[in-house]
Amino acid sequence: MECDLQKTAKYFGLTRSKLIALMRDKGLLNDRNLPAFPVRDREYLRIKDSNWYHEKAGMQYSQSTKVRQAGIRWLAEQLGLKLPAIPADNRDVA
Numbered sequence: 727m728e729c730d731l732q733k734t735a736k737y738f739g740l741t742r743s744k745l746i747a748l749m750r751d752k753g754l755l756n757d758r759n760l761p762a763f764p765v766r767d768r769e770y771l772r773i774k775d776s777n778w779y780h781e782k783a784g785m786q787y788s789q790s791t792k793v794r795q796a797g798i799r800w801l802a803e804q805l806g807l808k809l810p811a812i813p814a815d816n817r818d819v820a
Contacts, residue, residue: 727794727795728772728792728793728794728795729792729793729798730790730791730792730793731745731746731759731790731791731793734793734797734798734801737798737810738801738802738807738808738810739810740807746759748805748807749801749805752804752805754767754771754801754804755791758789759790759791760773760789760790760791761773761791767797769794769796769797769800770793770794770796770797770800770801771791771792771793771794771797772791772792772794773789773790773791773792774789774790774791774792775787775788775789776788776789776790
């Protein structure tokens with residue numbers, strides 16, 4: 727499971743901009759809202775590359791930050807946030 731910053735912020739009861747501000751203050755995100763240390767934090771955060779074709783402008787490319795499942799607890803610890811109850815993951819139950 728991966729979440730974008732909007733869903734992650736909602737999970738913690740924050741706005742996306744507040745979460746980004748907290749993550750930037752801690753040095754976790756750079757000025758483009760991408761992981762500041764993508765190799766060090768790869769277990770928790772990742773960069774998602776996207777592209778699409780625009781009729782007038784041609785190919786467009788973007789990058790965004792995704793929070794991995796392990797990143798939720800890690801972010802709570804890094805930012806001093808209260809961790810809401812996490813629903814059980816039953817995907818591995820036969």
